[in-house]
Amino acid sequence: MDIVMRLGSEKPVVIFSKSNCGISHAIKMLICGFGANPTVYELDQHPVGTEMENALLALGCHPSVPAVFIGKQFVGGSNEVMDLNVQVSGRILLFFELDYHPKGREIENALLALGSHTSVPAVFIGKLFVGGSNEVMSLNVQGKLKPLLIKAKAIWM
Structure with missing residues (x-):
């Protein structure tokens, strides 16, 4: 160790x-x-x-x-x-574990209805549903993830 x-x-x-x-x-x-x-x-x-x-x-x-x-x-x-809870500008971003959330199945169905190919991970930035891990990684590779996070005031420069 x-x-x-x-x-x-x-x-x-x-x-x-x-x-x-x-x-x-x-x-x-x-x-x-x-x-x-x-x-x-x-x-x-x-x-x-x-x-x-x-x-x-x-x-x-x-x-x-x-x-x-x-x-x-x-x-x-x-x-x-x-799962880290990040506190930014007085806001807390929460990462929900659907397996342990009392309304996990309901949330999962709603995410599928939004068009997510799999229910998790499902990522929202600000109030915008961006998609799952593939979409987040694509945004990052294209250099578009950081600007979205800044615009949503999740990070600052």
């Missing part, structure tokens, strides 16, 4: 990943979309990747990747990164 904690505290943003993991890629793109330049350790390509993966599992990461450190502190995996 020492190697992971040491590497995780050496840079402002550190992501442990695997090159073939779609969720890891999405988390990297999300963090880069905010202008961060994370240090990324691809466990499947690193000489001590197996040792690092075992350390992440011992740390409680299930699955082992992605694992994110921000400001020298372990944030968690994809669920923890996505």
Whole structure:
């Protein structure tokens, strides 16, 4: 576990990943979309990747990747990164886990009715339904995600 904690505290943003993991890629793109330049350790390509993966599992990461450190502190995996409540300009952005929400099934049906191909993830920015993970990633690649977030006052420059 020492190697992971040491590497995780050496840079402002550190992501442990695997090159073939779609969720890891999405988390990297999300963090880069905010202008961060994370240090990324691809466990499947690193000489001590197996040792690092075992350390992440011992740390409680299930699955082992992605694992994110921000400001020298372990944030968690994809669920923890996505579940963060962010307070911006007096507003709180909430990430709903439909499995645990009392009206989860009702919300899921409403999202499907909006045209989301899968019910989750379903992303709203401001009051605009932008779609699922593919649409969010496309917006990010096109350079349109950050301006939408700024316009909705979810982030500021």
